[in-house]
Amino acid sequence: MSAFLGPIHFWLYNKIGKQEELTKAIASMATGNGWISDRTAYIRDLPALEDVIDESNIHGWLQDQIHDAETRYADLIQTVLTTHPERLEEISKVAFRYGRRNGRDAEKATDVFRIFEDFFVNGMPCDRVNAVVTESDDEVSWQMTQDIHAQYWNGETNIYYELRDCVMRGMLEGTPFALDSRDDARFTIKRT
16 A cells, blocks of 8 residues: 555545444434443544544554444444344434435436445455446446455344445435345345
């Protein structure tokens, strides 16, 4: 990786920021409902990248930020659900509303896929997690080549992907596109 900040580093840091916003929204709801007593253990505000990054280790520093954000998000959800799995319904509503607030107009399915790629943390760009299978203006299908989230979820990645689906569906609300997630590894965006 290069020894200077470039657009790809800001792109990735912005995606981490989106993860942080979702964590904060869920932590705020959980605190308000009395499910956790202190949300500060789970949330973090991100300062400007150029003010905090270790420029001698850009790749490693960004990887650490992903690990930290993913760990806190998984810990929050698992803590809230440990004794009350029924709370997933309320968390899913928060995820959907968060997605709806972050929806954007798109004319083509390929645009929607790009919006998702610009939004969700999928490891480092060199991980190449999502591989497009089919692509047209009306439909994009992709498959995950690896599950980079599993390490944070103690075998419960189905919860991670259920919440991610809620965010994606929220982002698509009011658009001419719908999401089909056949399982946790294969997805399709289709014009409805």
